[in-house]
Amino acid sequence: MSSFADKVYALCKRIPWGNVSTYKDIGKAIGSSGMIYRAVGVALKHNPHAPIVPCHRVVASDGSIGGFHGQTSGPFIAKKIALLKEEGVLVKNGKIVDFEKKLYRLA
DNA sequence: ACCATGACGCACA
């Protein structure tokens, strides 16, 4: 995989159980320009390691779920929400409850 | 090598 995407996946796996992270923080953790969260989204969208990489723990900076399985909404998103719920991360109206609290800062 | 797209983020109206 491209170095960039590889780092993204590594960081995703590095997110602790019950915690979540944002594309922005991941980008910062990588150490690039800082506005690379765009590429981060693309990388996760490609997500070649679907179940191996806990991409469902990655959410938008405002606490929105963002997307899953290449879709911004749909049954897959519901599945993602359910997964997070099982990890103790409740999602209300598409937004994570106590988002800042459960947010894991890698950078 | 160039153009177009995207699971985002922030500024502005």
Added chain:
DNA sequence: ATGTGCGCCATGG
């Protein structure tokens, strides 16, 4: 508080 527009990076055709 809500809606719309623009900008950034990396990847794919």
